[in-house]
Amino acid sequence: MKEFQRKQLLERVNREGATVGAQIPETIEVQGEQVDLQQFVFEIKRRDTIPTGEQERVDQAKRNLRRERIERLQKIEDNEVSYEEGRQLVQDIIGIDRALNALEQLRPVDLEQEAKLKHAADQKRWMNFLKQALGRDGGKSKRGGR
Structure with a gap:
């Protein structure tokens, strides 16, 4: 990938409001495991608060999503992928950001x-x-x- 393309992708990820209108991915591979991310976020968000028994599960999911976001962003920063792969990674990162935003808005009971x-x-x-x-x-x- 060319340097200007890489910078373009990185700018898109870091743009304020990048998640506006973005969809949470239906499924995503996190730490080598397929996760039904959209279903998980909607299931938790439907409750408006995090039940006491679910707090650890939500915290672990947020940690894994942050780690996955960093790993994907690093691939773009280190220019380890093609432009097309980079575009897909950007979509994934923005979807992860959207899911994190939704989970961060919840408050524990x-x-x-x-x-x-x-x-x-x-x-x-x-x-x-x-x-x-x-x-x-x-x-x-x-x-x-x-």
Whole structure:
């Protein structure tokens, strides 16, 4: 591959917004193993949060994807592939980036924090109910005007 082509491919990978409109690859080889990447990401993302039991699995997947991204990018940087192979690697890298972005947006479930927030909301609702029932709701009660 010519130097300008290599630079073009590297610029495309590093371009801000490169993942906009990109598809997560259906399957991808990661560390020598075929992974149904699209299905995995959608399965995890559907939940909106990472369940406690799945946290290690998601973290491992992110580490493997980052490693795979670096290895593919290195092949382009070291000019070890043809231009056509480089173009395919760029597509793979952008798809990996898209999957990583989706996985990074998820937050782990913090059951303790979630329970505290629910408890605080319950207490607030209860206090508001008591204020209304006792007529101490700051002038919002049904008493007659003066």
